[in-house]
Amino acid sequence: MDTHKINTASMNTLEIADVPWHRLTTPYGRGTELPHLISNGEYAAIADLIEHQGTLWQVTPWALLFLLRNMHARRPKDITLNELELYHMVVQALDMENPQADSQESVESLTMLLDEKYLWPADSDPEEDELEWEEEEARGYDPVAFWGYYDYSCRLLKQALPDFENVLQHQVDSEVAESLTELVLKLRKF
Numbered sequence: 001m002d003t004h005k006i007n008t009a010s011m012n013t014l015e016i017a018d019v020p021w022h023r024l025t026t027p028y029g030r031g032t033e034l035p036h037l038i039s040n041g042e043y044a045a046i047a048d049l050i051e052h053q054g055t056l057w058q059v060t061p062w063a064l065l066f067l068l069r070n071m072h073a074r075r076p077k078d079i080t081l082n083e084l085e086l087y088h089m090v091v092q093a094l095d096m097e098n099p100q101a102d103s104q105e106s107v108e109s110l111t112m113l114l115d116e117k118y119l120w121p122a123d124s125d126p127e128e129d130e131l132e133w134e135e136e137e138a139r140g141y142d143p144v145a146f147w148g149y150y151d152y153s154c155r156l157l158k159q160a161l162p163d164f165e166n167v168l169q170h171q172v173d174s175e176v177a178e179s180l181t182e183l184v185l186k187l188r189k190f
Contacts, residue, residue, distance in 0.1 A: 027052035
């Protein structure tokens with residue numbers, strides 16, 4: 001996977017409310033509830049919405065952006081196993097897709113994934129959404145955009161590697177340290 005850095009200057013100014021969560025999909029509908037779940041640290045619920053059966057979704061890189069930003073600002077002892085499990089699930093999905101990485105094309109920037117052509121309609125109902133999924137290629141799931149969810153999720157996690165290593169160095173909980181060690185080793189392979 002391409003591990004070029006994401007333009008963090010533009011991403012650092014992005015607020016969680018700037019992302020049109022209600023127009024991005026999860027395996028169970030729209031991502032409308034993700035800002036609330038992220039702000040409350042409900043990692044198990046977030047994990048269910050950003051990864052499902054090895055698939056990453058439109059919301060995945062955006063949820064990771066804010067989760068990793070929040071992790072960077074917290075004390076190492078505040079990092080939990082539930083949070084780390086979420087990152088492990090995404091890394092596992094990335095690992096499953098990694099052999100295809102060289103042949104895949106991604107969008108040029110993370111913010112391009114918020115282009116109108118990829119967003120779902122703001123005012124559709126669940127029945128209209130169901131019809132959209134029945135299309136040959138649902139909105140935002142063409143090969144370039146779909147690969148972008150993997151590409152930018154990988155880039156965000158790779159950029160957070162120093163943060164994971166720092167948390168590991170200051171971790172006193174043995175279970176959390178073991179989970180972090182495994183995560184760091186996997187991320188170093190990408």
